[in-house]
Amino acid sequence: MNLTLAISLFVVLVILFSSFVTVKQGTIAVVTVFGKYRRILQPGLNFKIPLIEQIYSRISIQNRSVELEFQAVTVDQANVYFKAMLLYSVLDDNEQSIKNVAFKFVDERNLMQALIRTVEGSIRAFVATKKQADVLILRRDIVEHVKEQIDQILESWGYHLQDLQLNDITFDDVIMKSMSQVVASNNLKAAAENEGQALLITKTKSAEAEGNAIKIAAEAERQAAQLRGQGIALFREEVAKGMTLAAKEMEQANMDTSVILFTMWTEAIKHFSENSKGNVIFLDGSGDAMQRTMKEMMSLHAMEQLKDK
Structure with a gap:
């Protein structure tokens, strides 16, 4: 009799403690009932129905970043190598956005693969319409183009692109060397023009x-x-x-x-x-x-x- 009472008391305590769920700050918990979405739990201490409601996943609404390295080809057939940093986050803590994040992809790996390929494809499509000489000065235009193209797609997944930083844009060694020569020759030309102007001013004043x-x-x-x-x-x-x-x-x-x-x-x-x-x-x-x-x-x-x- 005492053993039965002890077991019953233990079960009651387990059920009681399992009824309370703690959700960390910056995280949203998704609750399902028999595999079907039921509701979301906000940060803090929450109550759920024991044995019936289950925590399907815990979704971070904090900013996340990922580094990208990929190649694109310009309209004049020049290879451009990009190193970028992608900053993204969950769109908001709205129930619909959280549902999209929780159920649109099988797992985090599939999400990252789709996100990276979408960003790379958008940049490649933009660069393919530009000449090699114009790519370096179009850094801001590339970022704006990517945001404009993929914002709607990411919102349907429950995410938002916070920022895209193109940290490094390089070309093949032959192109880089020729660009350096062009810059050097332009600097020499500008120096010669400045010297000529100074000499002209001196002669005029004299x-x-x-x-x-x-x-x-x-x-x-x-x-x-x-x-x-x-x-x-x-x-x-x-x-x-x-x-x-x-x-x-x-x-x-x-x-x-x-x-x-x-x-x-x-x-x-x-x-x-x-x-x-x-x-x-x-x-x-x-x-x-x-x-x-x-x-x-x-x-x-x-x-x-x-x-x-």
Whole structure:
């Protein structure tokens, strides 16, 4: 009797404890009754009917990642090698999404195989329409194309593509070497163009500076010439005034004005001999020439006086 009671008590305890199920955070439990879907259990402590309800599977709703390595061929028959990282997760904790995850595939291995082949096929189809030279700059376009193509398919499986990272895109060695040569030649061309532009700017600035210097020098020379001309004109005017005044005084004193011219000629000859580098001086020292010069100077002085009036 005591043995029967003990066994009954043990069975009751087992049934009682099996009625409570703990579901970890980030996990959803799928419950079936005699093999048929019944309901889902959220994280925490849950109650199920003992011996009737069974835990069919526990599904993680956390993000999962998988690495991919595959090859594609461009429209110009170049081999492209991809290394990618796929980040995906269960669409949400909605009952229908969890049912799709639990019952669409036989096991996790079949799901991963279908997911990887779907992503690879989408990328291969996109790359097959592009040229080898365009693939590297279309990295973002490839990712957007894949998401657009497989999002609807993954949702029907109960999953969502979080991110696709193309970590490495390479080509055959021959193509990689030719691409390096193209980049190197473009860099040399850009450097030569920059150097040419810098030299052109330097030459232009130098020419502008030289032109400005010439303009300044020409303006200074023009002003100097003008001042020299004004000085010579004033000098001649003062000489004419002095000679005219001296001639008038000599005429009033009944003296010959030729003495003035003679004195000027002698002073000029003295100046020439002291400052010139030549050995011969040709001068017209005749009386007629002196008289003519004297008359011209007096006429010039008379014109200046008329201007002053």
